Amino acid sequence: MPSVLFYIFAAVMLGFGLLVVVLRNPVSNALALAVSFLGLAALFVSLNAFFIGIIQILVYAGAVMVLFLFIVMLLDIKAEQRRKLNMPAVAGGVLLVVAFSIQLISVLANFEPGKRRINEVPLDLPAAAAARVASGAPAASINATLNAGSLPDVNLVGETLFTKYNFHLQVIGVLLLVATVGVIVISRREDKNAPAAES
Amino acid sequence: MITLNDYLLVSGLLFAIGLAGVVLRRNIIIIFMCLEMMLSAANLSLVAFSRFNTVNGLPDYNGQMLVFFIITVAAAEVAVGLAIIIALFRARRTVHVDDIDAMKH
Amino acid sequence: MPVYSLEVAVVLLGLVLLMMEAFVAGKDKRFVAHTALLGLGAVLVGSFFVDRTPDASGFWSFYKADGLAMTYKAIALACTMLVIVLGLDYIPVLEKFTARVGGHGAWGEFFCLPVFICAGMMWMASASDLTSIFVSLELVTIAFYVMVTFMRRNVGSLEAGVKYLILGALSTGFLVYGFTWLFGVTGQTNLDVIAAKLNSGTVATVPAMFSFALILVALAFKIGAVPLQFWIPDVYQGAPTPITAYLSVGSKAAGFIVTTRILQVFLGSEALVHNCTAILLAVACATLLVGNLAAIPQTNFKRLLAYSSISHAGFLVLALAAGPAGAFGLAPGQIVAYYLAAYLIMTLLAFAVLVVINRTSGSDDLNAFNGLHQRSPFLAFALLVAVASLAGVPLTVGFVGKLLVFAAAVKASLWLPLGFAIIGAVAGFYYYLKVLRNMYWNAPAGGTLPAITLSGLTKATLLLLIAATVVLGVWWAPLFQLVRR
DSSP states (O other): OOHHHHHHHHHHHHHHHHHHHHOOSHHHHHHHHHHHHHHHHHHHHHTTOHHHHHHIIIIIIIIIHHHHHHHHHHHTOOOOOOOOOOHHHHHHHHHHHHHHHHHHHHHHHTOGGGGOBGGGSOOOHHHHHHHHHHTTOOOHHHHHHHHTTOOOHHHHHHHHHHTTTHHHHHHHHHHHHHHHHHHHHHHOOOOTTOOOOBO | OOBHHHHHHHHHHHHHHHHHHHHHOOBHHHHHHHHHHHHHHHHHHHHHHHHHSOBTTBOOHHHHHHHHHHHHHHHHHHHHHHHHHHHHHHHHSOOBGGGOOOSOO | OBTTHHHHHHHHHHHHHHHHHHHSOSSOOHHHHHHHHHHHHHHHHHTTSOBOOOOSSGGGGTBOOOHHHHHHHHHHHHHHHHHHHHHHHTHHHHHHHSOEETTEEOOGGGGTHHHHHHHHHHHHHHBOBHHHHHHHHHHHHHHHHHHHTOOTTBHHHHHHHHHHHHHHHHHHHHHHHHHHHHHHHHOOOBHHHHHHHHHTTOSOHHHHHHHHHHHHHHHHHHHTOTTSOTTHHHHHHHSOHHHHHHIIIIIHHHHHHHHHHHHHHHHTOTTTHHHHHHHHHHHHHHHHHHHHHHHTTOOBHHHHHHHHHHHHHHHHHHHHHTOTTOBTTBOHHHHHHHHHHHHHHHHHHHHHHHHHHHHHHSOOBGGGGTTHHHHOHHHHHHHHHHHHHHHTOTTSHHHHHHHHHHHHHHHTTOHHHHHHHHHHHHHHHHHHHHHHHHHHTSOOTTSOOOOOOOOHHHHHHHHHHHHHHHHHHHOOHHHHHHHTO
16 A cells, blocks of 8 residues: 555544544534544545455444434434533643553654554465465365465464464353343333333 | 554543543533543544554454444443433533532531 | 363353343342352352363463462352352342332342453463463453442443543553553563563663553552552442442452462562662552541541541552562462452451441441440450451451561561551551441430341351351461462
């Protein structure tokens, strides 16, 4: 990926991310977040992670953002009124973020492996196919695609997920069940004549 | 050309922007959006590391698996979190953190 | 039976309970809780007879079944069972504050979800890989978001839920970002391989320390240590009392097994051990100070237990920071397991009494304990044993736990943190024993209150916990055997 595209998408991601923090109308925040995640998805694709890039768009820009917008509109939340800022808290927050950023930059400045350029670490698809054949990995179609010189990203993700990571997949299944039950518990419809909540 | 550090820097900055939103904003829904941003920022670093730490000429898919699970968990967290926020709004008519003060201090 | 069938059995039990809750007719869902108790009890017994030898499959790089894992699985199961017993006593409050469906409160799921949380904690106990730590920890966290908010007609519970949600999600962000850097500098996800890699001297130390700090912040949320301890009093106060007990014991224990495993990685590395220990000691001292000093002015028993939970986290972090020597032949991880087993017994005893008081007086205030001695000498005695053990009076199980931590600190010559721990323990005597004054000497405000009657199950549980506190405080061997498996 040419450098200029990286800078464009990184700028989109960070710029709209910043808008999420500064805008006051929740609908604008949600849309800014969606655009920011589109930039992020493009960066994923630039790192040869096509599948992750696609689900970033499908899950975040598609499902999660729609959910956020739905809630904002359902609750009819107006733009925040300006309240008196709690100055010590704001100063503490800014200090925390500045400290984190300085820390991050000092870590990156001393991180030698990070100075590699992306074309210095090329993907070697025929070697990958050979290694797969040597280790006895069964999926012949993946090997054929690798030998043909294109990265079968989705197939490889799927293969890893359903073979090596099947334990985690089942734990995630339980997690999704618990989340579903939980959402129903918290938001199920009540009897009409039930009195209001008390403190 | 782009280096690994460039990716790590933009991802770290996105994390910092999210963190700033969490500590500075008072609207719970927006705080929640910023939390999603922090998780996604971590995902970008993970994918970058996975691309640059190649294994047999392929990206390290162990890192991308963690990304996959993070995205799933984040989606579940959003569903549960928004349900909780709606329940709070029904009871208190507010999504402002400063109004959450029923507990004695 | 292979060891991983324990979690499978617990998840299956949870599914059966959900089905029973949904499809068996009748308003009274107590049978769900009774089934859960029976099922979890069977798994607890089974956990002593499973086959723990790993085979060649790749599964064992994500899952570990060492003695420590088995101890924490037993803690998770026992804690879940006791929380369900507490929940049975708490039903009148649940009935009032859960959603009204068909003219009665809908609290059936209150006894299903803890079973899934238990499975998540058992997976956490065995997790030996960044990815398995992440998924199991999130299973527990997300289920707790729901449980804390369960009484959705109670504003306190809702607000506690929102606080827990936001700080929980924030800690998830830090955890993931810390894991990212750990994965980035080592290129591995398995903890043992990461430890070997960090020790090989080929890894940059500054990014590794960066990831250590991020992960420590996230784990501090789980275990209730500084700097992410400030949510504890409010969430503990607002959450349904059995869930407060669950957070205070189960969630903390599960957080500590993960902390133990991750710290083993960092403290095992020559290049990092010095800085990591310094950070941990600072965290331990600050936690001890915050927990104990803030507990002194509290007038609400639930908040008092919350600060006490923070101060115990301080003792536990101190034990982990004291280095590999340990004390009395126990490694630091085993001391923590011992302390947590003792903490489980005494904390759940205190919460069991609190649930009964809360049900009969509708208040968690210390004043609600006034004259408890006249109303129910048995309950007063149970709370006496619990607070004596929490304070660390000799001949109770809590004393042994504190003694192990102090011995480990002395062995490692950590004199300054030891001073903080002693100040904490002394402050503990003051605020725990304040409760006794209310029970035995203060007269109840509204004249004499009616005597309290207890159900058979509650009485048996209280007796069991009192006996465990006293007997294990004198006869140390059983718990030693348990943690040294």
